[in-house]
Amino acid sequence: MLDISQAFLNHGEPLPVLDHVNLSAGPGSFVSLVGPSGSGKSTLLRLAAGLDRPLTGRVYVDGRRVRRPDPSRGLVFQDPTLLPWLTVGQNIGLGPQVQGRADDPEQRRRVDEMIDLVGLQEFRDALPSELSGGMAQRTSLARALVTRPEILLLDEPLGKLDALTRSSLQTEIARLWEHQGFTALMVTHDVEEALLLSDRVVVFSPRPARVLEDVAVDLPRPRTQDDPRFRELRRHILELLA
Numbered sequence: 001m002l003d004i005s006q007a008f009l010n011h012g013e014p015l016p017v018l019d020h021v022n023l024s025a026g027p028g029s030f031v032s033l034v035g036p037s038g039s040g041k042s043t044l045l046r047l048a049a050g051l052d053r054p055l056t057g058r059v060y061v062d063g064r065r066v067r068r069p070d071p072s073r074g075l076v077f078q079d080p081t082l083l084p085w086l087t088v089g090q091n092i093g094l095g096p097q098v099q100g101r102a103d104d105p106e107q108r109r110r111v112d113e114m115i116d117l118v119g120l121q122e123f124r125d126a127l128p129s130e131l132s133g134g135m136a137q138r139t140s141l142a143r144a145l146v147t148r149p150e151i152l153l154l155d156e157p158l159g160k161l162d163a164l165t166r167s168s169l170q171t172e173i174a175r176l177w178e179h180q181g182f183t184a185l186m187v188t189h190d191v192e193e194a195l196l197l198s199d200r201v202v203v204f205s206p207r208p209a210r211v212l213e214d215v216a217v218d219l220p221r222p223r224t225q226d227d228p229r230f231r232e233l234r235r236h237i238l239e240l241l242a
């Protein structure tokens with residue numbers, strides 16, 4: 001994303017939100033974005049998704065300009081946004097269904113594979129209302145990955161889950177990322193989560209957001225929070241955010 005600026009109208013006055021932001025993620029890398037509440041993190045993710053257009057600057061994926069949402073970019077939001085009248089299996093199969101490929105055996109295999117990968121075999125025929133928050137978010141992850149996106153965009157995907165569920169889903173996301181080989185761009189307010197998962201943590205200033213620092217996470221995986229270097233990086237990022 002090159003030189004991105006964005007502003008909105010707020011009671012008739014322009015509200016600058018992003019101030020010449022540059023951000024890139026190499027193929028297969030995991031990049032997290034942290035910053036104060038209201039700094040423009042979700043705004044940036046929506047631009048990366050092609051849901052909005054920037055005021056200035058350009059968004060590219062693989063050298064191609066992003067102009068609209070596309071199956072090559074999967075999205076996971078804080079709220080699972082599942083269709084309540086469809087089962088878990090049908091929600092996960094929604095992408096292939098919309099593309100008219102629901103009966104394609106390869107697509108059906110892929111839906112089965114994703115249900116297995118997120119451990120929801122027994123809940124395939126359950127409705128969203130029958131799921132816990134963690135299971136609903138697993139369903140969202142599987143749905144986003146079923147079409148094999150090159151990029152997964154995650155906006156505080158674990159923000160509403162309790163600590164235990166969050167921790168198990170962090171491990172799950174790390175495992176999916178290692179297996180499936182997508183590039184991940186994740187917004188989170190949880191610095192430890194960012195450090196557990198990411199190759200780089202990009203730190204935003206308060207609105208209008210600038211990149212304060214692009215922090216390389218030079219830690220082997222799997223990571224542990226007890227590592228002195230982990231604690232040093234956490235302290236450094238928290239100081240930037242203070």
Ligand code: ADP
Nearest residue numbers: 008009017036037038039040041042043044207
């Ligand atoms: P974050 O995700 O970092 O908490 P957001 O990107 O959601 O922040 O929002 C940044 C600022 O932009 C906020 O002040 C928000 O009110 C404003 N904003 C976001 N989207 C819109 C919109 N569509 N119209 C007007 N203002 C918006």
Ligand code: MG
Nearest residue numbers: 041042043155
């Ligand atoms: Mg947000």
